[in-house]
Amino acid sequence: MNNHDQIQQKTSTQVNQSEEQIFQQWHRFIKDHGFMWKGILSRYDGKGKLTQVLNSTRKLTPASDASEVEHYLCFINRDDPSKVLEKKWALEKCEPGVIHPVDPESKAMFSSYLSGVMSRPPKENKANYAEIYLNEGNCRISTVINYDRDDSQETNNQCILNNVSLFREVKLEETPFPWSIEQPEITTQEYPRVQVINCSMLRFGTFDEIAVSHDAYDWPEEGRLIFDFPDGISLNLPKTFEPGDETSLILSWRYSRDRIKRAIAQFSDDTRGPDLITQECIIL
16 A cells, blocks of 8 residues: 555545544534523622522524534523523534534533533633533533633733533423522532542543543642532632643532532643543442
């Protein structure tokens, strides 16, 4: 086989892999998220103070040939129901990472373990944010985490936690509305000891899903905040980080008496985006 044939074969293999990745990501997205959802959107400032609560209705409707998904979203302010925000987008099947409708520079990826992550690569003098998804049964939670860059010389251009949004949603046609209305806390609680029974990593650069060690993951504490949301949901994240830092965003959901699911988005200065570790755990 000459060099030209080798190049053609390699290119053909890359195309086939890319098409397979597109298929997997797109159809995971439709399979796990393509429903009508009803839920609560709670917004918090960077210190954990609740600033706004919205009732949300979301509908993700695939076309008959699955070439695109219509995304309808409606927010109604609980304090003033006259304040209504409605939006509609068309999401098209394209690259392995599903493009986020609000920000075309942002992409989401979805694992086979009912989890996902969206991120926008860090850009100079712009906000950095990520969204982490976890599904269990007919319920879904996600957190949108937003950091703003501080341009002052004293902070060395640190990214500072600005706000967090928590979605708690349920498939409208299948499940009664399950979420509580408890107020959140920011604590330094001790997490229960757990045994990891299933663990995988989804690599953002390649979109390859690989099995990883079931060893317990140590919860970092120094310089971080722990948001204890209602319904057994916790978020562990840094207060600040500097360009080039390696950090992690950890969403944990105790969805039953003895089970915890968590998603660990591992960020680095690789601007392709985060790797995602999904863990299913039994409480010891």
